[in-house]
Amino acid sequence: MICELVKLEEVYRTKDGAVLQCNNKNCFWLEFAGNHTAFRVQDFLQFKKTVDQIDLEDMLIDSSRASDYTLLMPFRTQRCFLLDVTQLLALKEILQGAMFMLELNSLLKACLTDKPMVSHN
Amino acid sequence: MKDLIGLKTSIGEKIESALNAQIKVEAHSSSIYLAMASWCDYQGYDFSSDFFLEQADEERAHMMKIFHYVKNRGGKAVSPEVVNVPQDFESFRSVFEQALEQEMHVTKQFNNLADLCFKEKDFVTFQFLQWFLEEQVEEEYTMRRAIELFDVIGEEGTGAWDIDKHIPKITFDRG
Ligand SMILES: [Fe+2]
Numbered sequence: 001m002i003c004e005l006v007k008l009e010e011v012y013r014t015k016d017g018a019v020l021q022c023n024n025k026n027c028f029w030l031e032f033a034g035n036h037t038a039f040r041v042q043d044f045l046q047f048k049k050t051v052d053q054i055d056l057e058d059m060l061i062d063s064s065r066a067s068d069y070t071l072l073m074p075f076r077t078q079r080c081f082l083l084d085v086t087q088l089l090a091l092k093e094i095l096q097g098a099m100f101m102l103e104l105n106s107l108l109k110a111c112l113t114d115k116p117m118v119s120h121n
Numbered sequence: 122m123k124d125l126i127g128l129k130t131s132i133g134e135k136i137e138s139a140l141n142a143q144i145k146v147e148a149h150s151s152s153i154y155l156a157m158a159s160w161c162d163y164q165g166y167d168f169s170s171d172f173f174l175e176q177a178d179e180e181r182a183h184m185m186k187i188f189h190y191v192k193n194r195g196g197k198a199v200s201p202e203v204v205n206v207p208q209d210f211e212s213f214r215s216v217f218e219q220a221l222e223q224e225m226h227v228t229k230q231f232n233n234l235a236d237l238c239f240k241e242k243d244f245v246t247f248q249f250l251q252w253f254l255e256e257q258v259e260e261e262y263t264m265r266r267a268i269e270l271f272d273v274i275g276e277e278g279t280g281a282w283d284i285d286k287h288i289p290k291i292t293f294d295r296g
Contacts, residue, residue, distance in 0.1 A: 009122055023123040041129040046197065049138075091293070105122050 003029065003038065012098040019098035028098075029101035032091060037079045048073045048095045056085050130195030136243050137196040139234055144187050145201035146230055150181035150223055152206045157216050159208075166213060166285040176220070183253065190249055214271045221264035227242055228257040259293045266291045 008020040013068060018030035028044040030037045039047060050072065059067050070088060074080040082090065130137075158173035184201070191198040210216045231253050237248035258283045 011122075021125055023125075023145050023273065026123075026125050026128065037272070041125050042197065045126070045130075045134075102124075103133075106124050106127050109124050109127070 002101065003027065005050075012094065012101045014090065014094055017094050019094060030094070032082065032094065033048060033083075033087065035076075035079060037077050039074070039077065043074060043076055047072075048099060049097055050074070051092055056088060059085050059088075061117075072074070125168045125245060128250060132191065132194040132242050132246070133194040133243060135237060136241055136246055137191060139193050139237055140187055140246070141199040141201075143183050143230060143234060144191070145203070145292070146204050147180050147184035147187065148201040150208070150227060151177045151184065153223055154180060154208050154220070156208050157210070157220065160210050161213075161285075162213060164213065165283070166205060168285045169213075169216070169288045173216075173220075183256070184257045186252075194245075213276070213284070214268070217267045217271070221268060224257065224260045224264055228254075228261060231257060232273065239269075260296075262293050263291050 003022040003025055007024060008022055011019040011028070013019075017030065017077050020029040020031065021027070022029065022038075028041065030039065030044075030047075054070055059070065062065060069082050069084055072083065075077075075085045081087075081091075132140075152168050154173045158170045158177060161167075161173060162170035188198045207219075210219065223290035231250060235247060235250050235254065238244065238250065267288060274280050274283050274287070276284065
């Protein structure tokens with residue numbers, strides 16, 4: 001997917017990265033670990049769920065070397081992420097923050113477009 | 122900002138994952154009843170075996186009802202992974218007692234779901250759950266009635282045979 005970067009709206013940003021949205025193509029861009037990755041809406045939601053389900057505690061307790069990193073290969077993107085616990089924490093924060101902002105945006109939209117309740121007196 | 126998620130789905134993240142969890146519970150119920158049907162057949166309780174086969178089909182239908190609802194509202198319905206299905210049971214009576222416990226667990230899950238709908242102000246899903254909440258009254262009633270047969274008839278002599286014969290006759294009157 002190619003979107004004009006100037007037209008992207010920032011959803012949420014931390015010092016480690018950001019989520020941006022493209023209103024032309026209806027997609028989200030994840031800016032993380034030095035790269036930009038585009039997600040269709042449903043793939044973005046799925047990616048967030050996958051990241052949410054990673055058990056960081058498990059990674060820390062498990063002493064095998066393979067458990068130091070988690071490999072994420074989201075479908076329909078040309079990207080794979082090999083992340084340690086610190087990076088995963090940062091990614092979780094970005095995705096959760098973005099999700100919160102998106103939900104807030106939906107709520108605000110609903111408030112602004114809903115007509116006030118008709119009073120019967 | 123354009124509401125991209127709202128354009129894709131009408132179902133909140135929490136409600137979607139709770140409904141998917143319920144899909145899994147229904148699938149689990151279905152598998153448990155199938156195991157009970159097999160056990161009853163193996164022990165020679167033909168009517169109870171048929172009864173549990175029917176229950177297994179019903180649970181599968183419940184699962185599909187939720188499955189379709191999730192996807193119809195723009196969510197991602199998850200095909201459930203089913204583990205921990207008991208294959209052996211202590212006694213004829215204990216099969217029904219476990220079935221009742223399973224139904225009570227399901228009722229509790231639906232209650233929690235309804236509670237979540239209120240918290241999330243998702244009254245569309247709340248409305249969808251009404252059918253299941255009513256259904257649970259019947260499911261629990263049927264299992265309780267079955268267990269009562271063990272006390273009323275007694276398992277001695279040809280008692281178990283009699284109980285088995287009475288299982289399909291249990292009916293629920295919605296009043
Ligand atoms: Fe059910």
